[in-house]
Amino acid sequence: MYGLYGGEDIGWIRKFTMVVKTVAQAEGISLEMLYVGKSNLKENVGRNICTITVDGLSHTMQEMEFISLFWARLESMWHSKMKYCKSIENDWIVQEIDAIHEERVMEAYQNLIRLMESPHDDNMNTLRALIYAKNNKRVLVAGSTRKRVKLDVLRRKIVLLLISDLEVSEEELFGLKKIYQESHQNPTRTESQYEVVWMPVVDVRTTPWTEEKQQQFEALQGMMPWYFVYKPSMLAPQVIRYIKEVWRFNKKPVVVALDQQGKSVNKNALHMILIWGSLAFPFTRDREEALWREDSWRIELVADTLHPAIPTWIEEKKHICLYGGGDIEWIRKFTLTAKAVAEDAGIPLEMLYVGKSGPRKILRNIALEKLGSYALQDLNHINFFWTRLESMWHSKLAFNSTIESDVIMQQVLTILSFDGGEQGWAEISNGSEIVARARGETILRVLGDYDMWKEYVNQEGFTTALNDRLKYHLYEHPNLNSMIISRPIFYPTIRETVVCAECGLEMEAH
Incomplete structure (x- = not known):
């Protein structure tokens, strides 16, 4: 009998492998276990593989490429089944793949929550967790030049995450675009020291990525003077879940403000930006409350x-x-x-x-x-x-x-x-x-x-x-x-x- 398992917590891995071996021995079962854990942080998986191997906890895939191939094959199986209109209810292979995927997403989601609540020296840990940048690739496109750039261009900057689906209209973008361009005409001003990144929320696992959607995506990119992700798949399922459950995104565009350390300081700064423009800087809830105290109906x-x-x-x-x-x-x-x-x-x-x-x-x-x-x-x-x-x-x-x-x-x-x-x-x-x-x-x-x-x-x-x-x-x-x-x-x-x-x-x- 063979068993696959994963996870990042080495303490849990020790307990799990010990308990499973004890149960198998008591039942007279010949059991071989293989670690196939995955993480956005490559070093975490490498460290776990080394510990599992040295301590003899179970078998492991010695090369990271083999683990990546394992998960890539699961994703391919899913998309192949969905291509031929196989529903989860009627296909046991899809059910198994989906169950494995959901467990992996839940674990990654909990890790993301812990990371977002932890203090950081700068905003890079947060941004890399939100936008999948494997091997430090150029995952962003600069709206001003249309060239791909790395996440490092946002280091220690206030970042506004524009979150929407592909149904956002030009009218909805007009106000934010107008304010962004006006504030960045003089880049030396304090109020100009921020960047906007568009994060399109499209769950490519459940929503087929058609040519029509690609054209829709490219048309929206053409309206934007700020940064945007190279493709929607840069947002992992746990990130999409975090956006919907913690930041309460539900179809209507929102703008989440992150400070220089990557901490979320306003779950939706869009309204204050549209009302006060660059005066809303640095886009915190405290700033929004202060602006209302200072303002009147005029x-x-x-x-x-x-x-x-x-x-x-x-x-x-x-x-x-x-x-x-x-x-x-x-x-x-x-x-x-x-x-x-x-x-x-x-x-x-x-x-x-x-x-x-x-x-x-x-x-x-x-x-x-x-x-x-x-x-x-x-x-x-x-x-x-x-x-x-x-x-x-x-x-x-x-x-x-x-x-x-x-x-x-x-x-x-x-x-x-x-x-x-x-x-x-x-x-x-x-x-x-x-x-x-x-x-x-x-x-x-x-x-x-x-x-x-x-x-x-x-x-x-x-x-x-x-x-x-x-x-x-x-x-x-x-x-x-x-x-x-x-x-x-x-x-x-x-x-x-x-x-x-x-x-x-x-x-x-x-």
Whole structure:
């Protein structure tokens, strides 16, 4: 009778071989044992082979190449069976191979957990455990040069691991790509001292690697200016399991931040990066919490990434109007009315369309008819505006903030509710301070009735007069349950009704 076994713990190997020999002898069984252990660290297996041989614990494969061949043959048998559509349930060979593989993965997974929780002098042990770099091969590709490089290029650097499957879209990458390229324009800045590595999660054992998937993989590589693994198989099964179970990856892209010693300091820094850009450096949870303490609901937080002129408008104390909606007739009336009121009131007004309801056609009409001050032609910037709002929501939720107690969550929810359909909406700031927001029908009616409250502009100022009139209008025309917000996937904790930040009334969520 023959028995195969493996493992890295030499203490366990001693106990196991002794117990098995004792049982075999008691039962009168002739048993020969062969050690076929495997590890990402070649020296560990070599050390075990030497100890087993010297102490006479069992037979071993004297050459590492034979052990590698053993595991390679098992993998080939698996893929051959799967190629001919053999299921695990109906094929005992596949079952045996799968059982051996699962035991090996479990052991490697436990070792990976211990390694990730241990202190290190630099980040190389962590990175080599996460990205299989046998014989120090060039397992990364530099996005800037498209040349293969070794993991050593990341030594003692803060590393952001971009983790996704192959379904990630160009829109999802836009914000991170924009921030990465801007921060690396001046590589001497402290905020530039980090690198991004894309780790595509594809379990090649269970998902056939087709030509279509290869093309999909290469297309995503072409969008990325940062490092990425040479091929998805560089991520071992235990690493994929760690990513899913410890870092909670589940289809939506995440960015795990590792410090210079390879310690995970943020399981998902993506939202803070999209919100604050390079200010998020060094991407720790503590830094994210500190940024929220320092920030407030102001136009810089909401829209400073939309247009390069916004910082200048803020500095010059201009009124900035962000508006949206899919009804071009409302947009025509609103922009013309707002411009006329601003001219009569003597206030500088800049208008920027950021609606997500059919924006391509709307943007074309705005540009052709010159309805607003500026019309963004790149839809990615508009998508990024909404993505950042969603990131604010997710980031706040991660710190257990609630709608009832957090002003920013209330404001984010209100804006997200505005553009749920064709109806228009507007938010107006005076310099940095956001001073008014309303739905399309409300803001258009109040501005249309400007002659009724313009006398208060000279007495109280435009901002105060506008706000007072909006409050009066909402008081005279209470919406109560007519203000309905859609409940997207990222609102798992939202109540059936929430208080509207626009008027203080309850909105129904559905």
